[in-house]
Amino acid sequence: MEVKKPKIKSMRYEDFKDNEYIESLVEQLNASGVNVVVGKLDQLLNWSRSNSLWPFCFGTSCCAIEFMCLGAARYDMARFGAEVARNSPRQADYIMCQGTITYRMAPVLKRLYEQMAEPKYVIACGACTVSGGPFKNSYCVVKGVDEIIPVDVYLPGCPPRPEAMFYALMQLQRKIKVTKFLGGDNRKEKRMEYVPAEK
Amino acid sequence: MADLQQQIAALCPQAQFDTVDNLLMVTVDDAQWHALAQQLKENLHFDQLSCLAGVDWKDSIGVVYYLTNTDTQEMVHVKVATTDREHPMLHSVSDIWAVANYQEREAYDFFGIVFIGHPDMRRFFLRNDWVGHPLRKDYDENPELNPIRLEDEMNEDDTCTYIEDEDGNVKKVDGKVFEDDEYVINFGPQHPSTHGVLRYRVSLDGEMVKKVDVVSGYIHRGIEKMCESLTYPQTLLYTERMDYMAAHINRHCLCMCIEKALGIEVPRRAELIRLMMDELMRLSSHLLSYGCLTMDQGATTAFFYGFRERELIYDIFDRTCGARMSMSYSTIGGVVADVHPDFIKDVRHACDVIESKMKEYHQLFTGNVIARNRMVGVGELRKEDAINYCITGPSGRASGVHCDVRKTHPYSLYSEFDFDEVIRTEGDSMARYMVRMDEMLQSIKILRQACDKFEQCEGNEYIAEKVPKMIKLPAGHWYQQVEASRGAFGVYLESDGDPKPFQKPYRMHFQSPCFNLIGVVDLTCRDNMIADLITITASIDFVIPDIDR
Numbered sequence: 001m002e003v004k005k006p007k008i009k010s011m012r013y014e015d016f017k018d019n020e021y022i023e024s025l026v027e028q029l030n031a032s033g034v035n036v037v038v039g040k041l042d043q044l045l046n047w048s049r050s051n052s053l054w055p056f057c058f059g060t061s062c063c064a065i066e067f068m069c070l071g072a073a074r075y076d077m078a079r080f081g082a083e084v085a086r087n088s089p090r091q092a093d094y095i096m097c098q099g100t101i102t103y104r105m106a107p108v109l110k111r112l113y114e115q116m117a118e119p120k121y122v123i124a125c126g127a128c129t130v131s132g133g134p135f136k137n138s139y140c141v142v143k144g145v146d147e148i149i150p151v152d153v154y155l156p157g158c159p160p161r162p163e164a165m166f167y168a169l170m171q172l173q174r175k176i177k178v179t180k181f182l183g184g185d186n187r188k189e190k191r192m193e194y195v196p197a198e199k
Numbered sequence: 200m201a202d203l204q205q206q207i208a209a210l211c212p213q214a215q216f217d218t219v220d221n222l223l224m225v226t227v228d229d230a231q232w233h234a235l236a237q238q239l240k241e242n243l244h245f246d247q248l249s250c251l252a253g254v255d256w257k258d259s260i261g262v263v264y265y266l267t268n269t270d271t272q273e274m275v276h277v278k279v280a281t282t283d284r285e286h287p288m289l290h291s292v293s294d295i296w297a298v299a300n301y302q303e304r305e306a307y308d309f310f311g312i313v314f315i316g317h318p319d320m321r322r323f324f325l326r327n328d329w330v331g332h333p334l335r336k337d338y339d340e341n342p343e344l345n346p347i348r349l350e351d352e353m354n355e356d357d358t359c360t361y362i363e364d365e366d367g368n369v370k371k372v373d374g375k376v377f378e379d380d381e382y383v384i385n386f387g388p389q390h391p392s393t394h395g396v397l398r399y400r401v402s403l404d405g406e407m408v409k410k411v412d413v414v415s416g417y418i419h420r421g422i423e424k425m426c427e428s429l430t431y432p433q434t435l436l437y438t439e440r441m442d443y444m445a446a447h448i449n450r451h452c453l454c455m456c457i458e459k460a461l462g463i464e465v466p467r468r469a470e471l472i473r474l475m476m477d478e479l480m481r482l483s484s485h486l487l488s489y490g491c492l493t494m495d496q497g498a499t500t501a502f503f504y505g506f507r508e509r510e511l512i513y514d515i516f517d518r519t520c521g522a523r524m525s526m527s528y529s530t531i532g533g534v535v536a537d538v539h540p541d542f543i544k545d546v547r548h549a550c551d552v553i554e555s556k557m558k559e560y561h562q563l564f565t566g567n568v569i570a571r572n573r574m575v576g577v578g579e580l581r582k583e584d585a586i587n588y589c590i591t592g593p594s595g596r597a598s599g600v601h602c603d604v605r606k607t608h609p610y611s612l613y614s615e616f617d618f619d620e621v622i623r624t625e626g627d628s629m630a631r632y633m634v635r636m637d638e639m640l641q642s643i644k645i646l647r648q649a650c651d652k653f654e655q656c657e658g659n660e661y662i663a664e665k666v667p668k669m670i671k672l673p674a675g676h677w678y679q680q681v682e683a684s685r686g687a688f689g690v691y692l693e694s695d696g697d698p699k700p701f702q703k704p705y706r707m708h709f710q711s712p713c714f715n716l717i718g719v720v721d722l723t724c725r726d727n728m729i730a731d732l733i734t735i736t737a738s739i740d741f742v743i744p745d746i747d748r
Contacts, residue, residue, distance in 0.1 A: 057389075058389060060418050062525060072510075099418065100420055103347055104416050106348070139345070140421050
């Protein structure tokens with residue numbers, strides 16, 4: 001059975017950027033071969049998972065206010081099935097890291113991430129979490145949240161507009177749609193230590 | 200001012216006097232300072248410590264205190280310094296002005312100045328295993344000394360005080376924040392009701408709060424240090440990221456401070472635009488605090504109502520400044536660009552809509568039995584305490600303090616406008632909430648007058664005064680206050696008059712209103728139920744990045 005390119009209802013495939021990345025994931029899945037029964041089940045699971053992403057409320061500064069706008073009536077995150085913002089990491093699917101991470105916050109963020117249940121995802125929202133942003137030269141700001149935890153989607157902007165946040169959310173949905181769930185992510189594997197890439 | 204100088208000279212003959220920035224500056228030695236501070240408060244009624252800024256002058260290290268007389272609104276500033284750079288020590292004034300408690304801890308954290316007699320000499324923003332004091336000019340920035348530590352902080356309960364005996368020897372006495380048999384629960388830093396990443400450690404007796412220890416610094420970004428390596432126009436960017444709910448107002452303040460130092464007059468049109476942006480920002484901020492206060496108490500619907508009207512204001516910002524938040528609109532000498540052609544129409548429309556919706560807000564929440572039970576009489580703050588802890592803004596006015604900077608030290612064009620300072624005397628959570636609601640009506644009143652004035656000055660298209668490409672300030676220091684949405688926001692700016700082409704500020708200190716607000720959390724929450732902690736802190740309403748900077 002062939003794994004297809006992920007489809008998002010409200011946006012055309014060509015309109016997304018970084019399609020090569022998604023295509024390489026599809027290629028990888030197809031190369032390893034997919035059983036029809038498991039593949040169909042996988043599709044169903046991925047479809048349901050990608051349309052019910054529960055975010056973890058983790059706002060440290062300005063971006064959190066834009067995230068609140070996302071939850072309010074005009075932008076309405078509920079259209080993406082992502083309105084159930086959880087305050088406990090154990091109930092959340094992804095962490096949208098909004099705002100600067102400082103040295104004092106770093107151990108807290110790491111622990112919260114580790115408390116989340118697999119499969120879990122991270123969106124680095126705003127310039128501060130992508131690279132340190134305007135605070136890059138500070139003595140106590142982490143230069144990009146990927147020094148502590150792995151990141152799935154990078155979302156630049158200071159702060160990003162709500163539309164941009166939706167774009168990041170859709171990119172995450174696309175990524176989830178091309179994963180192998182059965183025999184993949186949920187298999188009991190030895191936990192690996194996250195090593196940040198050299199910059 | 201001459202009178203005041205004579206009075207202070209009578210109290211302390213060793214003091215030296217100077218006039219800087221149109222304010223009397225008193226320079227005293229540390230040995231006389233504590234006695235003089237006592238006299239200033241008791242005899243001359245300087246009952247509010249508005250700003251405390253530590254400064255490293257290279258040959259000496261010390262603190263600048265700005266004092267306000269809340270009756271006459273007169274200000275004076277005092278400079279106290281020590282030449283001992285290895286172990287700088289000054290006498291604490293936290294027993295005279297309660298607000299100095301946290302501010303001295305900040306100065307200790309940044310400069311390593313030990314305050315003798317301070318009850319709780321711990322770091323405030325940085326981890327307790329941090330090496331060095333970052334704002335000192337000789338701070339070693341080597342990242343290997345302070346790497347990202349992923350383990351928890353140890354010995355959080357340890358504190359110490361420095362006590363001076365009769366012979367002048369200073370002794371360190373160790374202590375504990377909480378007793379061993381106290382029941383302490385942790386609250387935050389990741390908790391939706393702290394409005395950010397603030398952390399409390401709450402000692403409980405059953406459900407009653409016995410003591411709250413505020414642990415801050417989870418979003419301390421070192422803005423003051425970074426400003427010292429940027430040119431003046433570049434520093435403006437950080438003001439918007441401290442209290443992002445008062446972005447225009449904070450930026451306006453720093454612009455005014457630099458303009459004051461340069462001696463620039465801003466064109467009237469630009470002043471009007473800035474003033475309107477400030478008031479729109481205040482409306483947006485109060486709507487947010489309405490939404491959050493209601494949501495914290497379980498009224499989620501009201502949150503949606505508050506955010507519905509905020510979008511109107513965001514649209515105005517979006518059209519004129521090109522961004523919804525962090526607008527970067529004011530600049531030194533005026534504003535960056537002229538307003539959108541529909542600006543006045545949009546502002547009038549937003550005013551009409553918000554005014555008509557106010558009734559809806561009150562119907563939804565203010566009269567509600569649960570809301571009244573949870574807010575009336577809860578978390579009372581007396582007027583003396585509000586002054587002592589330097590509580591300004593809506594929270595101070597709810598306790599009856601006359602502290603609106605727009606009235607006490609009118610800046611920009613506020614003296615031309617007809618509006619009331621909303622003052623209540625109850626001092627409880629309900630009063631703080633009601634002050635905000637009434638202030639929104641006053642902001643609308645100001646905005647309508649500003650729209651009329653703006654239309655009258657059509658034809659005058661200047662939006663920015665010419666400023667030199669390389670801004671160089673003469674040596675000196677300046678202090679400027681504005682009324683931000685949560686209280687008096689102050690900028691202390693010191694320049695060394697460096698003749699090099701790209702001059703950088705020697706020291707920039709932001710006196711944020713929220714920093715003072717957290718000082719009263721312990722006072723107001725004591726002997727209340729743990730559930731009231733949420734209501735009280737929500738009604739005091741702070742923005743955490745403004746505390747931590």
